[in-house]
Amino acid sequence: MRVVMTTDTVGGVWTFTKELASELLAKGCAVAMISLGRVPTQDQRAWADTEKAQWGENFRFEELDVPLEWMQENGRAFQDAAPVLTRMIEGSDGDVFVSSQYCFGALECNIPRIVVAHSDVLSWAEACRPDGLPQSTWLNRYCELVAEGLDHADAVVAPTHWMRDAIGRNFRLPRERRVIPNGRKLPPIDMGSKCRLQAVTAGRLWDEAKNLRLLGSVDSPMPLLIAGETEYESVRLELHSDETKALGALNENELLEVFRGSAIYLCTSRYEPFGLAPVEAALCGCAMLVNDLPSLREVWGDAAMYFSGADSLSEWLWRLSDHAGLLREMQHRAMDQAREFTAERMAEGYLQLFRSIRKTGSAVERYVA
Numbered sequence: 290m291r292v293v294m295t296t297d298t299v300g301g302v303w304t305f306t307k308e309l310a311s312e313l314l315a316k317g318c319a320v321a322m323i324s325l326g327r328v329p330t331q332d333q334r335a336w337a338d339t340e341k342a343q344w345g346e347n348f349r350f351e352e353l354d355v356p357l358e359w360m361q362e363n364g365r366a367f368q369d370a371a372p373v374l375t376r377m378i379e380g381s382d383g384d385v386f387v388s389s390q391y392c393f394g395a396l397e398c399n400i401p402r403i404v405v406a407h408s409d410v411l412s413w414a415e416a417c418r419p420d421g422l423p424q425s426t427w428l429n430r431y432c433e434l435v436a437e438g439l440d441h442a443d444a445v446v447a448p449t450h451w452m453r454d455a456i457g458r459n460f461r462l463p464r465e466r467r468v469i470p471n472g473r474k475l476p477p478i479d480m481g482s483k484c485r486l487q488a489v490t491a492g493r494l495w496d497e498a499k500n501l502r503l504l505g506s507v508d509s510p511m512p513l514l515i516a517g518e519t520e521y522e523s524v525r526l527e528l529h530s531d532e533t534k535a536l537g538a539l540n541e542n543e544l545l546e547v548f549r550g551s552a553i554y555l556c557t558s559r560y561e562p563f564g565l566a567p568v569e570a571a572l573c574g575c576a577m578l579v580n581d582l583p584s585l586r587e588v589w590g591d592a593a594m595y596f597s598g599a600d601s602l603s604e605w606l607w608r609l610s611d612h613a614g615l616l617r618e619m620q621h622r623a624m625d626q627a628r629e630f631t632a633e634r635m636a637e638g639y640l641q642l643f644r645s646i647r648k649t650g651s652a653v654e655r656y657v658a
Contacts, residue, residue, distance in 0.1 A: 305565065358391060561580070
């Protein structure tokens with residue numbers, strides 16, 4: 290199976306695609322990947338070089354400095370990337386195309402096109418901007434790009450049922466729609482090793498969906514660490530709290546080291562389709578203390594503790610600081626749940642979809658009425 294896929298270098302999509310690509314390569318597939326969004330970091334390029342050294346001609350990586358469809362300059366998002374993607378598909382004799390950007394579902398090619406719904410602006414706005422987004426050229430173009438991509442895609446995949454339903458509230462979906470949970474592979478850790486009584490959160494901290502201003506109102510008996518970019522374009526996160534400490538942007542190894550040294554992972558998000566940072570933290574031994582959202586209930590079930598608001602979060606932090614047995618129990622529960630989200634299981638789900646969609650071809654009747 291020869292798979293062509295897009296990724297972006299800005300957020301968690303990169304982790305998803307590198308995990309999927311690595312597992313597909315291990316299962317005997319050839320993978321051609323192109324990155325978008327902004328220039329890859331040194332660590333991202335190093336990963337691609339390592340895969341190339343291991344898999345040779347079965348792995349190909351190219352980078353393209355083209356904005357993503359949700360970025361302000363999205364007028365170039367499709368037209369500048371489409372010719373490059375088409376050449377990559379033709380040059381690699383691809384069997385299936387997997388895009389982490391909706392717009393490329395409309396790419397003209399003779400192989401099945403699958404789009405992955407990691408998140409989207411309209412469902413983000415439902416959670417973060419209850420008064421709605423103002424009409425603008427940018428928003429109109431975004432909606433056009435997403436609608437056009439989904440209109441022509443042969444399948445859409447979401448990491449949770451919640452995200453599948455969320456994208457379906459605002460856009461028409463292909464008949465073939467699947468939920469394939471994201472997965473992550475990390476080396477096992479010794480759960481008996483000591484960690485500090487501190488809570489950590491991570492992500493694109495400038496994104497208001499992360500809801501990190503909540504931490505400014507929390508009464509915590511322990512340090513609260515926040516790891517990630519705090520600024521993007523004109524958006525900037527500023528926190529004024531004695532308990533919080535901003536660590537800035539960390540590379541993967543640095544972030545995992547912080548996770549391994551922390552007792553608790555905080556997921557304060559008000560919008561969380563299914564990010565991999567909590568899974569990484571749980572695999573590193575953190576207990577999960579998360580905002581009470583339907584999507585997080587779907588992922589974590591009874592393996593997490595749920596809060597609603599600053600007072601509720603404060604109560605949990607004090608309770609966990611006073612009850613070491615409860616903390617240890619929830620650390621084990623979180624790790625057991627995170628172990629269900631393996632990269633191998635994710636890749637097998639995608640392979641099943643690839644085989645199915647190649648067998649049936651593009652649906653004659655693509656949409657459900």
